[in-house]
Amino acid sequence: MVKVSWCEGLRFEAEDRHGHKIVVDTEEKFGGSDQGFRPLELFLAGLAGCMGMDIVGILQKKGGKIDSFVIEASGIRAEDHPRKYTKITMKFKCEGDYKREDLLRSFELSRDKYCSAVAMLKSSAELEFVI
Amino acid sequence: MVKVSWCEGLRFEAEDRHGHKIVVDTEEKFGGSDQGFRPLELFLAGLAGCMGMDIVGILQKKGGKIDSFVIEASGIRAEDHPRKYTKITMKFKCEGDYKREDLLRSFELSRDKYCSAVAMLKSSAELEFVI
Numbered sequence: 084m085v086k087v088s089w090c091e092g093l094r095f096e097a098e099d100r101h102g103h104k105i106v107v108d109t110e111e112k113f114g115g116s117d118q119g120f121r122p123l124e125l126f127l128a129g130l131a132g133c134m135g136m137d138i139v140g141i142l143q144k145k146g147g148k149i150d151s152f153v154i155e156a157s158g159i160r161a162e163d164h165p166r167k168y169t170k171i172t173m174k175f176k177c178e179g180d181y182k183r184e185d186l187l188r189s190f191e192l193s194r195d196k197y198c199s200a201v202a203m204l205k206s207s208a209e210l211e212f213v214i
Numbered sequence: 215m216v217k218v219s220w221c222e223g224l225r226f227e228a229e230d231r232h233g234h235k236i237v238v239d240t241e242e243k244f245g246g247s248d249q250g251f252r253p254l255e256l257f258l259a260g261l262a263g264c265m266g267m268d269i270v271g272i273l274q275k276k277g278g279k280i281d282s283f284v285i286e287a288s289g290i291r292a293e294d295h296p297r298k299y300t301k302i303t304m305k306f307k308c309e310g311d312y313k314r315e316d317l318l319r320s321f322e323l324s325r326d327k328y329c330s331a332v333a334m335l336k337s338s339a340e341l342e343f344v345i
Contacts, residue, residue: 084287085255085259086285087266087285087286088282088283088285089280089282089284093270093271097259097263099255101248103251107259107263115267118234120228120230122259122260122267122330124230125259126260126331128218129253129254129255129257132218132253140224152219153220154218155218156216164327164328165329165333167330167333196295199254199291202298203257203338203339206337207337
């Protein structure tokens with residue numbers, strides 16, 4: 084369960100059941116105070132975090148050593164309301180000592196089998212992956 | 215654009231284009247260190263934040279005065295991989311000086327017209343609202 088409480092303006096604080104807190108906010112021109120993530124960008128963070136955990140976990144089990152792993156997630160929104168993402172692009176950059184084929188297999192297992200976030204978004208947006 | 219960088223274990227840091235940062239992590243039994251939100255719970259925070267901003271903004275434009283506004287968002291996950299949310303329940307609690315019909319209308323406008331997050335998730339999970 085996540086509890087999301089209004090603070091002021093359009094700023095909210097989200098708290099999970101373990102007590103972690105994050106600020107959700109929007110641009111000042113919309114009535115926000117720009118103190119935290121935009122709601123929809125939390126989807127990008129969740130999607131990247133979900134795939135990232137799968138890939139790092141699987142690649143390490145295959146014996147890969149990871150020095151750095153970065154995902155850049157961006158979305159294109161529809162012009163008309165409700166302005167959902169029509170396309171999300173995920174760019175993966177992995178540095179370390181690993182086999183390329185193991186990275187690709189880890190990515191495919193996440194995309195096709197394990198990642199809950201991919202499963203939730205693939206029916207509403209085109210997902211593009213660059214790896 | 216959101217940049218999500220691996221830290222250690224299964225802990226990641228997400229940073230948006232304005233420099234806001236959040237920690238994404240998981241349970242220790244899965245290899246995480248429980249220092250931040252779970253990836254999929256960011257979807258709940260994003261969904262609640264998106265609807266919350268709509269409702270607060272519209273209700274205030276209708277002359278309502280809000281003392282407190284809290285959304286509790288919870289999800290039921292499938293047992294089998296990819297374990298996506300099959301049902302998400304959102305409970306709204308609004309206290310203040312406003313007309314009940316204005317709150318309901320603000321909620322309906324968010325759900326049916328404005329909320330990008332609802333539009334992205336309604337095709338993959340049953341959404342239940344308690345208001």
